[in-house]
Amino acid sequence: xxxxxxxxxxxxxxMDDARRELPDASVLMQDGAIKHVAPAAxxxxxxxxxxELVDARGTVVxxxxxxxxxxxxxxxxxxxxxxQDGTLFEWLRALYPVWAHLRxxxxxxxxxxxxxxxxxxxxxxxxDHHYLFPNGVRLDDTIDAARTIGLRFHATRGALSVGESDxxxxxxxxxxxxADIINDTIRVIDQFHDPSPAAMLQxxxxxxxxxxxxxxxxxxxxxLADDKGVMLHTHLAxxxxxxxxxxxxxxxxxxDYLESLGWTGPHxxxxxxxxxxDAELDLFGRTGVGVAHCPTSNGRLGSGIAPLVxxxxxxxxxxxxxxxASSNDAGHLLxxxxxxxxxxxxxxxxxxxSARQALEVATRGxxxxxxxxECGRIDVGKRADIVLWPVDxxxxxxxxxxxxALVLCAPIMARDVFVEGRAIVRDGRLTRSDHQEIIVQAxxxxxxxxxxx
Numbered sequence: 001x002x003x004x005x006x007x008x009x010x011x012x013x014x015m016d017d018a019r020r021e022l023p024d025a026s027v028l029m030q031d032g033a034i035k036h037v038a039p040a041a042x043x044x045x046x047x048x049x050x051x052e053l054v055d056a057r058g059t060v061v062x063x064x065x066x067x068x069x070x071x072x073x074x075x076x077x078x079x080x081x082x083x084q085d086g087t088l089f090e091w092l093r094a095l096y097p098v099w100a101h102l103r104x105x106x107x108x109x110x111x112x113x114x115x116x117x118x119x120x121x122x123x124x125x126x127x128d129h130h131y132l133f134p135n136g137v138r139l140d141d142t143i144d145a146a147r148t149i150g151l152r153f154h155a156t157r158g159a160l161s162v163g164e165s166d167x168x169x170x171x172x173x174x175x176x177x178x179a180d181i182i183n184d185t186i187r188v189i190d191q192f193h194d195p196s197p198a199a200m201l202q203x204x205x206x207x208x209x210x211x212x213x214x215x216x217x218x219x220x221x222x223x224l225a226d227d228k229g230v231m232l233h234t235h236l237a238x239x240x241x242x243x244x245x246x247x248x249x250x251x252x253x254x255x256d257y258l259e260s261l262g263w264t265g266p267h268x269x270x271x272x273x274x275x276x277x278d279a280e281l282d283l284f285g286r287t288g289v290g291v292a293h294c295p296t297s298n299g300r301l302g303s304g305i306a307p308l309v310x311x312x313x314x315x316x317x318x319x320x321x322x323x324x325a326s327s328n329d330a331g332h333l334l335x336x337x338x339x340x341x342x343x344x345x346x347x348x349x350x351x352x353x354s355a356r357q358a359l360e361v362a363t364r365g366x367x368x369x370x371x372x373x374e375c376g377r378i379d380v381g382k383r384a385d386i387v388l389w390p391v392d393x394x395x396x397x398x399x400x401x402x403x404x405a406l407v408l409c410a411p412i413m414a415r416d417v418f419v420e421g422r423a424i425v426r427d428g429r430l431t432r433s434d435h436q437e438i439i440v441q442a443x444x445x446x447x448x449x450x451x452x453x
Contacts, residue, residue, distance in 0.1 A: 001030055014037060015063050064125060064375070237280070281314050290317040
């Protein structure tokens with residue numbers, strides 16, 4: 001693989017262990033890995049002649065952003081009138097009947113659209129929580145779509161097994177038999193999971209939530225994940241209704257419920273965690289459970305503000321998630337970083353969270369949550385997942401601190417994005433898929449669903 005030199009960046013934000021920021025710096029990558037990071041002056045003319053050069057003047061270079069929680073199938077039901085102003089449970093009850101009509105081509109189109117939006121806004125690693133499998137939909141549909149965009153993909157095999165007739169939230173039409181769920185989870189892990197540090201595709205096991213699957217399935221999935229060496233994911237403590245359900249049905253809080261089922265350890269991460277108690281946060285910090293913080297979705301559904309600063313102070317690993325496009329309507333992780341900062345300051349004061357801390361949660365933090373410490377940093381030996389951000393744009397003009405500007409100014413789109421050393425975005429355009437074709441396919445699928453509901 002030809003060596004690529006990202007040359008003369010205004011600033012390289014390494015997110016390495018020393019959190020170095022190098023002015024007028026260059027990054028050498030080859031064979032999917034980072035080979036050298038240094039001031040541009042250290043690279044010789046001979047070295048440059050042996051590389052493909054990427055002129056990075058006018059850009060800030062960062063590790064790729066990491067999305068730790070999404071429901072990409074929802075991208076074709078953005079701003080759905082049903083549930084637009086509802087709480088979490090109201091919103092789900094309104095949209096489950098819509099999603100029951102999903103077909104494989106719809107999911108394929110939605111995932112391509114969601115990942116294209118993420119790639120163009122600087123995301124290089126995305127975890128997707130897919131738990132709906134009507135009308136022949138399989139996890140394979142999300143995987144096939146992801147390959148056309150080129151991000152690293154952590155596809156989780158989600159599940160709904162407790163329908164309304166059994167006291168759960170989902171309609172009976174969208175739940176599955178638990179034996180089928182376990183068998184298919186084994187299938188996709190055996191067929192697709194790559195445990196290597198350079199993996200472009202990994203699989204996780206992800207029962208949707210305590211209010212949509214049984215205790216037996218939660219426990220059996222934890223045992224399966226241990227056996228297969230994969231990660232575990234679920235929604236947890238998203239709002240007060242979530243807490244009330246756990247207390248009423250299980251007789252304990254959600255953190256205690258997870259611990260009783262073997263759902264603790266660094267291979268576990270949970271989405272939202274808005275309403276966890278101090279004792280539950282201590283549990284997460286002590287056992288290594290990670291959190292996907294989704295500030296936009298939590299705000300849109302009125303769920304509250306997750307205690308991000310407190311989580312970090314207790315040693316909880318935290319990354320950002322855009323969540324589903326029906327409860328966010330955007331897929332831009334810099335927007336999430338900005339909102340995370342603003343919400344924490346609104347709640348806890350102006351010194352609660354800095355722009356650089358928010359950027360760290362969006363990069364290094366998210367990689368650690370997903371068990372990928374080889375990502376989220378620009379350092380020798382780490383994977384070559386790198387983003388070039390244009391800071392000569394109108395949105396950033398006048399900014400005296402271009403690194404903080406990535407979080408505090410109006411969100412910008414990435415100029416160039418590299419994953420495993422391969423360009424998936426150049427000059428603001430996708431390199432592997434047709435931009436317009438993705439839009440047309442997604443709109444067609446969205447219109448079909450709208451006509452049925």
